[in-house]
Amino acid sequence: MASSRADLDGNSIKPMTICMIGAGGFIGSHLCEKLMAETPHKVLAVDVYNDKINHLLEPSSSPWAERIQFHRINIKNDSRLEGLIRMADLTINLAAICTPADYNTRPLDTIYSNFIDALPVVKYCSENSKRLIHFSTCEVYGKTVGCFLPKDSPLRQEPANYVLSEDTSPCIFGPIEKQRWSYACAKQLIERLIYAEGAENGLEFTIVRPFNWIGPRMDFIPGIDGPSEGVPRVLACFSNNLLRGEPLKLVDGGESQRTFVYIKDAIEAVLLMIENPARANGHIFNVGNPNNEVTVRQLAEMMTQVYTKVSGEPALASPTIDISSKEFYGEGYDDSDKRIPDMTIINRQLGWNPKTSLWDLLESTLTYQHRTYAEAVKKSTSVPVSS
Numbered sequence: 001m002a003s004s005r006a007d008l009d010g011n012s013i014k015p016m017t018i019c020m021i022g023a024g025g026f027i028g029s030h031l032c033e034k035l036m037a038e039t040p041h042k043v044l045a046v047d048v049y050n051d052k053i054n055h056l057l058e059p060s061s062s063p064w065a066e067r068i069q070f071h072r073i074n075i076k077n078d079s080r081l082e083g084l085i086r087m088a089d090l091t092i093n094l095a096a097i098c099t100p101a102d103y104n105t106r107p108l109d110t111i112y113s114n115f116i117d118a119l120p121v122v123k124y125c126s127e128n129s130k131r132l133i134h135f136s137t138c139e140v141y142g143k144t145v146g147c148f149l150p151k152d153s154p155l156r157q158e159p160a161n162y163v164l165s166e167d168t169s170p171c172i173f174g175p176i177e178k179q180r181w182s183y184a185c186a187k188q189l190i191e192r193l194i195y196a197e198g199a200e201n202g203l204e205f206t207i208v209r210p211f212n213w214i215g216p217r218m219d220f221i222p223g224i225d226g227p228s229e230g231v232p233r234v235l236a237c238f239s240n241n242l243l244r245g246e247p248l249k250l251v252d253g254g255e256s257q258r259t260f261v262y263i264k265d266a267i268e269a270v271l272l273m274i275e276n277p278a279r280a281n282g283h284i285f286n287v288g289n290p291n292n293e294v295t296v297r298q299l300a301e302m303m304t305q306v307y308t309k310v311s312g313e314p315a316l317a318s319p320t321i322d323i324s325s326k327e328f329y330g331e332g333y334d335d336s337d338k339r340i341p342d343m344t345i346i347n348r349q350l351g352w353n354p355k356t357s358l359w360d361l362l363e364s365t366l367t368y369q370h371r372t373y374a375e376a377v378k379k380s381t382s383v384p385v386s387s
């Protein structure tokens with residue numbers, strides 16, 4: 001680990017203490033790994049779970065044992081939170097319910113988690129003059145302007161109608177009965193509150209809008225390390241189908257488009273924000289990879305090809321199957337049509353660009369999924385021989 005680190009302006013970076021809330025999740029686990037391996041910073045890791053960071057917490061003889069501490073705290077109701085925020089130089093809040101299957105089926109939990117539970121974090125940072133990096137989402141943009149235009153309108157080709165820009169794009173959600181938007185709306189309101197704390201009370205903040213970060217340790221495989229009936233995000237849904245040799249389910253034909261960025265590229269952007277406060281404070285950053293755009297159907301086809309390569313198992317004759325969103329997610333589901341991040345601001349402020357192609361990131365991720373889960377899935381599906 002380098003001790004003489006310099007920021008983007010050539011100033012040396014002092015070691016800091018970071019209170020990371022939601023450190024036990026997908027993004028948190030990669031951020032903890034990066035901070036331990038490449039920086040001298042200390043992490044107060046707050047979460048209700050620690051399975052994804054256990055490899056960093058044990059053994060106590062590891063080179064970073066003194067620099068990471070796990071606090072099993074539910075931020076809904078724990079008075080220790082303010083003390084941890086006070087002890088830290090910077091708080092990063094990742095804690096959230098952020099799987100679309102929950103937005104329309106558990107809208108109250110979703111709104112509480114993404115708005116109400118984040119309020120004390122913002123308040124403690126503001127009152128104690130502590131810097132905050134808050135994780136929002138690309139979903140705050142909702143749908144694109146372009147999707148309301150006729151299919152053959154040339155205006156659909158104008159970037160202003162589909163590229164999502166922090167300072168200029170509107171936030172377009174569906175009606176209230178489409179409870180899918182409970183998450184985006186809660187995230188938007190907490191963004192507005194943080195922004196207002198900055199404007200009125202001088203809170204030093206950065207807001208991150210991740211655009212479909214994917215990679216190892218994302219979510220769970222149903223019936224293996226998560227509930228059998230659980231519905232994780234698309235990477236884990238499709239991984240589960242591939243591991244079980246069943247067709248990948250395309251919701252409403254798989255026509256929605258997404259841009260996927262490799263978690264390891266995205267974590268580089270977060271580290272730049274952490275270590276360059278003068279360039280990151282007061283900004284909202286899109287973090288995604290505009291070059292990795294596919295429809296969900298194309299994602300399914302590419303994942304099928306990559307999985308065949310890394311597992312050595314043949315692809316199914318019919319690798320995908322269509323399913324309605326009502327059957328897959330239930331009443332109240334709706335979707336973002338297209339998500340291309342404008343990269344101008346992050347590029348200008350932090351000089352960050354994503355590097356990894358979709359094929360390459362799927363190859364390393366599906367190699368991990370196969371190595372981690374294939375045996376367990378095989379065992380769970382093998383029929384016991386009766387004597």
Ligand SMILES: NC(=O)c1ccc[n+]([C@@H]2O[C@H](COP(=O)([O-])OP(=O)(O)OC[C@H]3O[C@@H](n4cnc5c(N)ncnc54)[C@H](O)[C@@H]3O)[C@@H](O)[C@H]2O)c1
Binds near residue numbers: 025093096209
């Ligand atoms: N992964 C992405 O592509 C993506 C995209 C958009 C936004 N985000 C945002 O980034 C953040 C992290 O996402 P992730 O993909 O790592 O999700 P994740 O579900 O893997 O991680 C969230 C973590 O927060 C913890 N948590 C939730 N409620 C808590 C509470 N009350 N007290 C303590 N811990 C709590 C969970 O246990 C979990 O470990 C979220 O705010 C999410 O909305 C992620």
Ligand SMILES: O=c1ccn([C@@H]2O[C@H](COP(=O)(O)OP(=O)(O)O[C@H]3OC[C@](O)(CO)[C@H]3O)[C@@H](O)[C@H]2O)c(=O)[nH]1
Binds near residue numbers: 210256
């Ligand atoms: O088996 C499946 C699962 C999903 N789909 C469709 O894939 C699209 C992407 O789904 P997913 O990655 O699960 O979620 P979203 O991109 O819609 O939303 C996330 O984006 C960022 C974040 O804020 C946090 O990660 C979250 O809200 C979608 O069109 C599904 O319908 C499928 O076809 N088959």
